[in-house]
Amino acid sequence: xxxxxxxxxxxxxxxxxxxxxxxxxxxxxxxxxxxxxxxxxxxxxxxxxxxxxxxxxxxxxxxxxxxxxxxxxxxxxxxxxxxxxxxxxxxxxxxxxxxxxxxxxxxxxxxxxxxxxxxxxxxxxxxxxxxxxxxxxxxxxxxxxxxxxxxxxxxxxxxxxxxxxxxxxxxxx
Amino acid sequence: xxxxxxxxxxxxxxxxxxxxxxxxxxxxxxxxxxxxxxxxxxxxxxxxxxxxxxxxxxxxxxxxxxxxxxxxxxxxxxxxxxxxxxxxxxxxxxxxxxxxxxxxxxxxxxxxxxxxxxxxxxxxxxxxxxxxxxxxxxxxxxxxxxxxxxxxxxxxxxxxxxxxxxxxxxxxxxxxxxxxxxxxxxxxxxxxxxxxxxxxxxxxxxxxxxxxxxxxxxxxxxxxxxxxxxxxxxxxxxxxxxxxxxxxxxxxxxxxxxxxxxxxxxxxxxxxxxxxxxxxxxxxxxxxxxxxxxxxxxxxxxxxxxxxxxxxxxxxxxxxxxxxxxxxxxxxxxxxxxxxxxxxxxxxxxxxxxxxxxxxxxxxxxxxxxxxxxxxxxxxxxxxxxxxxxxxxxxxxxxxxxxxxxxxxxxxxxxxxxxxxxxxxxxxxxxxxxxxxxxxxxxxxxxxxxxxxxxxxxxxxxxxxxxxxxxxxxxxxxxxxxxxxxxxxxxxxxxxxxxxxxxxxxxxxxxxxxxxxxxxxxxxxxxxxxxxxxxxxxxxxxxxxxxxxxxxxxxxxxxxxxxxxxxxxxxxxxxxxxxxxxxxx
Numbered sequence: 001x002x003x004x005x006x007x008x009x010x011x012x013x014x015x016x017x018x019x020x021x022x023x024x025x026x027x028x029x030x031x032x033x034x035x036x037x038x039x040x041x042x043x044x045x046x047x048x049x050x051x052x053x054x055x056x057x058x059x060x061x062x063x064x065x066x067x068x069x070x071x072x073x074x075x076x077x078x079x080x081x082x083x084x085x086x087x088x089x090x091x092x093x094x095x096x097x098x099x100x101x102x103x104x105x106x107x108x109x110x111x112x113x114x115x116x117x118x119x120x121x122x123x124x125x126x127x128x129x130x131x132x133x134x135x136x137x138x139x140x141x142x143x144x145x146x147x148x149x150x151x152x153x154x155x156x157x158x159x160x161x162x163x164x165x166x167x168x169x170x171x172x173x
Numbered sequence: 174x175x176x177x178x179x180x181x182x183x184x185x186x187x188x189x190x191x192x193x194x195x196x197x198x199x200x201x202x203x204x205x206x207x208x209x210x211x212x213x214x215x216x217x218x219x220x221x222x223x224x225x226x227x228x229x230x231x232x233x234x235x236x237x238x239x240x241x242x243x244x245x246x247x248x249x250x251x252x253x254x255x256x257x258x259x260x261x262x263x264x265x266x267x268x269x270x271x272x273x274x275x276x277x278x279x280x281x282x283x284x285x286x287x288x289x290x291x292x293x294x295x296x297x298x299x300x301x302x303x304x305x306x307x308x309x310x311x312x313x314x315x316x317x318x319x320x321x322x323x324x325x326x327x328x329x330x331x332x333x334x335x336x337x338x339x340x341x342x343x344x345x346x347x348x349x350x351x352x353x354x355x356x357x358x359x360x361x362x363x364x365x366x367x368x369x370x371x372x373x374x375x376x377x378x379x380x381x382x383x384x385x386x387x388x389x390x391x392x393x394x395x396x397x398x399x400x401x402x403x404x405x406x407x408x409x410x411x412x413x414x415x416x417x418x419x420x421x422x423x424x425x426x427x428x429x430x431x432x433x434x435x436x437x438x439x440x441x442x443x444x445x446x447x448x449x450x451x452x453x454x455x456x457x458x459x460x461x462x463x464x465x466x467x468x469x470x471x472x473x474x475x476x477x478x479x480x481x482x483x484x485x486x487x488x489x490x491x492x493x494x495x496x497x498x499x500x501x502x503x504x505x506x507x508x509x510x511x512x513x514x515x516x517x518x519x520x521x522x523x524x525x526x527x528x529x530x531x532x533x534x535x536x537x538x539x540x541x542x543x544x545x546x547x548x549x550x551x552x553x554x555x556x557x558x559x560x561x562x563x564x565x566x567x568x569x570x571x572x573x574x575x576x577x578x579x580x581x582x583x584x585x586x587x588x589x590x591x592x593x594x595x596x597x598x599x600x601x602x603x604x605x606x607x608x609x610x611x612x613x614x615x616x617x618x619x620x621x622x623x624x625x626x627x628x629x630x631x632x633x634x635x636x637x638x639x640x641x642x643x644x645x646x647x648x649x650x651x652x653x654x655x656x657x658x659x660x661x662x663x664x665x666x667x668x669x670x671x672x673x674x675x676x677x678x679x680x681x682x683x684x685x686x687x688x689x690x691x692x693x694x695x696x697x698x699x700x701x702x703x704x705x706x707x708x709x710x711x712x713x714x715x716x717x718x719x720x721x722x723x724x725x726x727x728x729x730x731x732x733x734x735x736x737x738x739x740x741x742x743x744x745x746x747x748x749x750x751x752x753x754x755x756x757x758x
Contacts, residue, residue: 002709002713003455003457003458003555004454004455004709006508006512007454007455007458007505007508007512010505010508011501011505014500014501014504014505015501017500017504018227018423018497018498018501020501021497021500021558021561021562022493022494022497024562024564025490025493025562025563025564028563028564029564034563034567035486036486036489036563037479037480037481037482037484038482038484038485038489039482039483039484039485039742041482041483043483044751044752045745045751046751046752046753080756087650104482106653107332107753107756108330108332108333108415108753108756109330109332109333109415109419111571112639113570113571113572113638114345114638114655115567115638115639115640115651115652116636116637116638116639116653116654117638118564118565118567118568119567120480120567120568120570120571121480121482122478122480122481122482122571123482124415124416124419124481124482124483124485125332125415125751125753126414126415126416126497126750126751126752126753127415127416127481127482127751129482130482130499135550142593142638142648142650142651142652143650144638144640144648144651145640145649146570146571146572146640146641146642147330147571147642148255148326148333148642148643148644149250149757150333150758151249151252151324151758152249153252153642153643153644154251154643154644154645154648155645157648157649157650157651158650159650159651171556
């Protein structure tokens with residue numbers, strides 16, 4: 001089969017581009033250590049979260065910020081149309097320390113995005129989204145629900161406040 | 174096989190006029206040779222254009238509402254309008270437009286009429302009834318008096334629940350499209366019985382590979398809707414697993430974008446070279462491209478779920494790798510399209526490295542629209558590469574960047590190609606000369622400018638973290654910091670761009686309505702449907718390229734590799750659990 005010389009060159013260059021793109025992903029994973037949200041958070045029955053029976057699960061706790069020996073854990077329930085905590089009171093976390101977020105939903109699918117950053121996950125009923133973030137600087141980040149969740153979707157928002165470690169008071173562990 | 178068998182490749186030069194015995198010339202356009210097939214294609218296109226008109230109006234309402242420019246609906250109704258916009262444009266305008274285009278392309282290239290009239294009527298009615306049910310249920314959401322609604326957007330993620338008629342309508346639309354594909358395969362079988370040794374004509378090859386990909390991928394959403402969402406919305410089962418159903422949706426949700434795109438590719442490969450004044454560069458490479466799409470379009474759906482919990486990273490990595498290799502057929506297409514246009518321009522005497530570009534027939538809307546659609550698709554391809562990158566995707570997932578991206582792809586590569594080719598095809602399907610040609614000549618440029626304004630602002634808004642799918646431009650606790658420009662300037666561009674796009678849509682519909690109402694049947698058309706043979710024809714390529722059974726088998730194997738274990742994982746803890754009760758939207 002005759003393939004024009006230019007076409008062969010283009011074909012080769014395209015393959016190089018593709019392999020280079022895949023290379024950037026691999027580099028991101030092993031270099032800066034960018035981890036995917038995955039199945040590590042486990043599953044939970046949505047009705048258990050809806051009824052507030054957190055003690056019935058071993059992979060989710062009463063919503064709040066916990067300062068444990070292993071680091072800071074944040075448990076967030078995203079529900080129509082608020083983040084708990086996050087909406088009526090901000091999520092306060094320390095700078096320079098690894099924070100583990102655990103987010104789930106008792107009702108419909110939501111999103112959890114710190115606007116303008118790569119802290120971004122889907123919140124799916126039945127699944128606990130687990131991911132780690134280290135905030136290098138103090139300051140505030142707005143939380144946006146970025147998945148349509150009903151007629152009040154555009155009102156679903158919240159705030160993360162990053163404070164100095166000395167000002168941080170976690171909940172009981 | 175030598176080129177004298179060109180008539181079997183579908184690229185024969187058709188006689189558009191024949192001398193009759195009394196010395197007059199009789200026209201032999203597509204509508205004259207295949208009146209029944211032309212009628213079917215016309216009906217499909219009219220329904221597509223009607224859906225396009227309503228969908229475009231909804232788009233205008235959204236663009237003005239969420240930029241806070243003009244508000245005629247309460248914000249809660251925004252999502253009803255958004256659902257209608259998505260379903261009417263991404264599912265109805267596309268599926269009917271594709272059916273019309275493929276019905277023409279398959280019949281033209283095989284030179285054989287559809288074989289079974291009742292089958293044709295059956296799929297046409299099934300798709301139409303499905304559309305009316307789904308669209309009717311969505312619009313009912315605007316009226317409190319009607320106890321039905323479907324404010325679930327076109328992704329209809331459970332446990333947000335629509336009225337059962339919405340799911341039934343969507344299922345009928347897809348089942349009807351399966352019937353259309355069956356119609357085209359029967360046509361091919363009839364042709365094959367008359368041409369036992371010939372290579373499959375290129376357009377028919379493209380139609381069939383696209384439909385095989387469509388069967389393989391739409392099975393996912395069919396299972397989601399028929400086995401889970403319909404019984405659940407009727408109360409026959411109490412709960413469904415939200416992760417499993419959305420995974421089935423995205424199993425279909427990425428290949429569906431190639432179902433939109435490949436008809437544009439059919440036009441770019443087979444008609445655009447001729448409109449540029451030349452011929453296709455390479456028939457074999459066109460076949461390779463379509464085979465690659467059949468193989469790789471489906472095992473990639475997890476790239477829409479990079480940020481989903483409950484799915485192991487390894488599965489996402491496999492989907493990412495497949496997605497990147499899916500760039501290959503599109504990059505090959507970029508080469509062929511540009512090379513074919515350049516060849517066409519040089520046939521007309523154009524010179525220079527880039528000067529040939531200005532010698533192309535930009536004043537003819539069928540050319541300018543298709544060419545501008547191709548240029549925009551290149552830009553959409555680049556933003557798609559960002560989406561495909563697992564890491565960087567975290568920055569833009571579910572931001573307004575994403576609709577910025579797909580308005581370049583389905584919203585321009587597909588939509589503008591279909592509009593432009595309608596200027597060329599509708600006269601051949603109706604026997605009526607195109608009316609309002611001056612309006613048609615500027616319409617593609619209006620669309621192009623509108624999309625440049627709207628899409629660049631949406632992409633930049635996404636980088637600032639502005640979410641998609643929201644009725645409100647402002648949040649109390651969140652500030653969006655623009656990386657380039659200001660948020661106010663982006664809003665202005667979206668409002669102006671959306672208005673221009675609506676204007677472009679109305680200009681197109683005016684030309685179509687004018688042609689339909691004012692054009693005289695049996696007029697001289699000023700276009701002809703002949704398509705010249707490619708520079709290098711299929712006879713030089715291996716015959717295995719035409720072995721559709723082999724490619725289908727490999728495609729199924731790749732899907733089983735990419736989806737087998739993840740789906741097993743999801744159903745291993747119970748088919749319906751962890752489960753959610755319905756939440757009416």
